[in-house]
Amino acid sequence: MRNTIENTSFHLPEPVIRRLPWYLSYAKLARQKGEKSVSSTQIAHALNIDTSQVAKDLSILKIAGKTRVGYDLETLVETLSDVLGFSNTHSAFLVGVGNLGSALIQDNGLAQYGLRITAGFDTKFEMDGMRINQIPIHLMDDFAFLCRKTHTEIGVLTVPSECAQQVAEEMVAAGIRAIWNFTPFRIHVPEDIIVQNTSIYAHLALMFNRLNNK
Amino acid sequence: MRNTIENTSFHLPEPVIRRLPWYLSYAKLARQKGEKSVSSTQIAHALNIDTSQVAKDLSILKIAGKTRVGYDLETLVETLSDVLGFSNTHSAFLVGVGNLGSALIQDNGLAQYGLRITAGFDTKFEMDGMRINQIPIHLMDDFAFLCRKTHTEIGVLTVPSECAQQVAEEMVAAGIRAIWNFTPFRIHVPEDIIVQNTSIYAHLALMFNRLNNK
Numbered sequence: 001m002r003n004t005i006e007n008t009s010f011h012l013p014e015p016v017i018r019r020l021p022w023y024l025s026y027a028k029l030a031r032q033k034g035e036k037s038v039s040s041t042q043i044a045h046a047l048n049i050d051t052s053q054v055a056k057d058l059s060i061l062k063i064a065g066k067t068r069v070g071y072d073l074e075t076l077v078e079t080l081s082d083v084l085g086f087s088n089t090h091s092a093f094l095v096g097v098g099n100l101g102s103a104l105i106q107d108n109g110l111a112q113y114g115l116r117i118t119a120g121f122d123t124k125f126e127m128d129g130m131r132i133n134q135i136p137i138h139l140m141d142d143f144a145f146l147c148r149k150t151h152t153e154i155g156v157l158t159v160p161s162e163c164a165q166q167v168a169e170e171m172v173a174a175g176i177r178a179i180w181n182f183t184p185f186r187i188h189v190p191e192d193i194i195v196q197n198t199s200i201y202a203h204l205a206l207m208f209n210r211l212n213n214k
Numbered sequence: 215m216r217n218t219i220e221n222t223s224f225h226l227p228e229p230v231i232r233r234l235p236w237y238l239s240y241a242k243l244a245r246q247k248g249e250k251s252v253s254s255t256q257i258a259h260a261l262n263i264d265t266s267q268v269a270k271d272l273s274i275l276k277i278a279g280k281t282r283v284g285y286d287l288e289t290l291v292e293t294l295s296d297v298l299g300f301s302n303t304h305s306a307f308l309v310g311v312g313n314l315g316s317a318l319i320q321d322n323g324l325a326q327y328g329l330r331i332t333a334g335f336d337t338k339f340e341m342d343g344m345r346i347n348q349i350p351i352h353l354m355d356d357f358a359f360l361c362r363k364t365h366t367e368i369g370v371l372t373v374p375s376e377c378a379q380q381v382a383e384e385m386v387a388a389g390i391r392a393i394w395n396f397t398p399f400r401i402h403v404p405e406d407i408i409v410q411n412t413s414i415y416a417h418l419a420l421m422f423n424r425l426n427n428k
Contacts, residue, residue: 011427014420017419020419021413021415021416022398022399022400024398025398025399029375029399032376046400047400048400084419085418085422086419090425099322099323100321100323103318103320103321106316107314107317109312109415110415110418113418114422154421154425161239161242162246177425178425183239184238184239186262188262194424194425196424198414198417200414202231203412204299204300204327204329204410205231205298205327206231206232207394207408208298208299208300209231209299210392210410211299211367211391211408
């Protein structure tokens with residue numbers, strides 16, 4: 001029995017969206033173990049957060065639990081995947097096929113979460129026509145043409161910091177609407193362009209700092 | 215002229231630490247362009263943040279700017295790298311040589327930021343003795359022994375979610391003090407163990423959600 005959702009595009013506060021993948025991860029795990037349902041208390045305990053927080057977050061998504069039974073796991077997994085956008089496949093172009101860029105192209109895990117990198121771009125002539133993990137690599141010169149032709153809206157930015165701003169501008173000019181920025185550089189783009197900054201090196205700094213202060 | 219720092223282990227608030235890699239990235243860029251110094255206004259403008267915020271953050275690090283000249287770029291780069299822990303090399307063991315795991319092993323960029331993955335571990339027998347990017351892959355059975363032998367204190371966790379908790383416990387038992395958790399699972403560890411959660415899939419969810427709401 002699935003709780004129907006008319007519109008999976010919720011306007012959710014960022015802290016809520018950040019917690020949802022934890023719930024999804026936990027729900028998938030419980031389902032794998034053969035469970036049929038979970039309570040908000042179980043989820044809260046496993047994830048080290050408040051029970052009321054879990055109940056509140058899930059109620060925003062209109063996921064209803066049953067008294068003494070809890071949340072149906074199938075519904076939970078399906079709804080969370082939908083809301084998080086992991087059920088649909090979003091195509092993306094990646095620019096900057098260096099270490100991190102090729103690593104992401106090779107990470108098939110992204111596809112499970114709804115992101116399919118369909119092409120990589122670089123300025124190095126010798127990379128033109130290459131394939132990594134069966135994904136074609138093109139010259140940056142072809143970016144705008146291919147982007148418009150395929151209606152690709154997501155750009156993954158893995159270039160060196162010093163090119164980040166320029167490439168971001170080229171992405172926007174070609175019709176990219178969301179940029180997943182892996183560089184530590186804060187790019188400037190028009191207000192209607194979505195920027196998601198994921199600087200894994202910043203997380204590294206956080207970890208080193210805590211380690212040194214122990 | 216370098217401002218000396220007696221102790222680079224500052225107890226910095228997390229929001230400050232998160233901004234420092236941006237300053238570093240900007241400072242490196244300016245240095246590369248041949249600049250000798252930058253003002254807090256220039257940094258603030260480039261990064262889209264408050265000038266007073268930049269000045270405050272840098273003063274916490276005891277980096278002093280000169281009136282009408284600004285911050286010396288060499289000092290800025292060096293001090294920020296030191297404070298962020300990027301100047302020292304920290305060895306780490308990675309567990310879970312799947313898509314993301316091998317991607318990280320292949321990402322030489324991490325070394326530039328002070329993290330050197332010296333070995334990978336997996337439960338798959340066929341991986342034992344393999345090398346990826348010249349880094350040896352061992353069986354998980356050898357983790358504790360090799361960890362103690364090499365005094366490795368950082369563990370990178372890239373296993374499937376369902377193994378995250380168990381592997382985290384094995385890491386802690388073997389002497390790991392900081393875990394860089396790439397799984398979307400919230401691991402439970404003793405209080406003195408540092409956990410840095412980096413769920414790139416959670417960032418993906420944030421981006422999808424904003425894209426769908428446009």
